[in-house]
Amino acid sequence: MVGITKHDIFQNSVNYGLFTGGLGIHNGIERLGATAVPAGTGNTLRQLEMMIDFGVTAIHCTPSYALYLAETAVENDLVDKLKLKTGCLGAEAWSDNMRKNIEEMLNIKAYDSYGLSEMFGPGIAFECPEQNGMHIWDDHFFVEVLDKNGEQVSEGEKGELVLTSLTKEGLISIRYRTGDMTRLLESECECGRHSTRISRLIGRADDMITVRGINVYPTQIQDVISKIPEVTNQFQIVLTRNSKKLDEMTVQVEIEKDAFTDDLLKLERIQKNVVAQLMNVLNVRTNVELLEFGSIERTGGKSKRIIDKREAI
Numbered sequence: 001m002v003g004i005t006k007h008d009i010f011q012n013s014v015n016y017g018l019f020t021g022g023l024g025i026h027n028g029i030e031r032l033g034a035t036a037v038p039a040g041t042g043n044t045l046r047q048l049e050m051m052i053d054f055g056v057t058a059i060h061c062t063p064s065y066a067l068y069l070a071e072t073a074v075e076n077d078l079v080d081k082l083k084l085k086t087g088c089l090g091a092e093a094w095s096d097n098m099r100k101n102i103e104e105m106l107n108i109k110a111y112d113s114y115g116l117s118e119m120f121g122p123g124i125a126f127e128c129p130e131q132n133g134m135h136i137w138d139d140h141f142f143v144e145v146l147d148k149n150g151e152q153v154s155e156g157e158k159g160e161l162v163l164t165s166l167t168k169e170g171l172i173s174i175r176y177r178t179g180d181m182t183r184l185l186e187s188e189c190e191c192g193r194h195s196t197r198i199s200r201l202i203g204r205a206d207d208m209i210t211v212r213g214i215n216v217y218p219t220q221i222q223d224v225i226s227k228i229p230e231v232t233n234q235f236q237i238v239l240t241r242n243s244k245k246l247d248e249m250t251v252q253v254e255i256e257k258d259a260f261t262d263d264l265l266k267l268e269r270i271q272k273n274v275v276a277q278l279m280n281v282l283n284v285r286t287n288v289e290l291l292e293f294g295s296i297e298r299t300g301g302k303s304k305r306i307i308d309k310r311e312a313i
Contacts, residue, residue: 002111006033013039013061020121044072058086063094064303070105092302093201093219097226112200133185133197140167143196145184155186179205211247214284218305230259230270234296239308250287257293
């Protein structure tokens with residue numbers, strides 16, 4: 001769907017254990033006739049060395065790991081040595097601005113994908129070259145996007161993705177609530193396909209946090225900080241309660257290397273800008289803590305975005 005052929009060399013940088021994205025994508029690549037590089041996760045410099053040595057043209061990993069690969073490649077002056085053209089990314093929600101950053105840093109086209117182990121694993125939905133929503137394989141799944149009352153939402157409205165398997169064997173899933181929030185797109189895609197389309201994931205229903213009555217998704221925060229040049233795309237949300245038992249949300253973000261300074265006034269201006277931009281989008285006051293570049297752990301899997309300490313208080 002995104003132009004990968006038997007001539008591609010495809011690096012699969014996800015876990016090959018019980019995570020279905022490993023063997024699921026690997027088997028699909030081999031069936032396509034392309035060369036599969038089973039890199040697995042971790043050892044980022046080694047991952048980049050393999051990409052250079054094997055002439056890798058496409059990669060499958062999480063968006064957060066793709067960003068870390070990009071940062072490491074830039075830091076070690078390896079980008080120009082890569083032959084990478086395509087990124088197939090999934091397993092977590094990511095914003096359009098994060099996509100833009102990954103594409104610009106690695107000089108690739110990055111496509112979103114969707115799958116879950118309870119169905120078939122990878123391959124339930126994928127973006128086409130238009131990058132305008134993910135196409136569901138309608139011959140295998142019946143798709144609904146429902147509100148909290150179980151009613152179908154209108155086109156463009158946010159709801160929970162609910163799937164019914166049509167061809168799955170062994171364990172049939174009927175109206176399975178995925179917990180993933182998306183929007184139903186009914187307008188025809190310019191690629192010419194007529195299959196059901198959903199928007200890229202907004203987040204998970206259980207990822208949504210409520211702070212002083214306001215619903216907040218991590219993807220909203222990611223979208224804000226990705227537009228601020230002085231900070232990286234890495235962040236964490238720390239939830240606590242103050243002495244009055246009111247919720248407090250602190251967003252920890254990393255300062256870009258070239259923006260780090262001993263000038264406290266400059267750091268304060270950056271901090272106030274992040275606070276203001278978050279307030280404009282979230283409509284709730286947040287605390288912002290600036291961290292040194294590299295302070296937030298990078299992993300080959302899904303990033304841990306929320307640290308909820310409210311129950312411990």
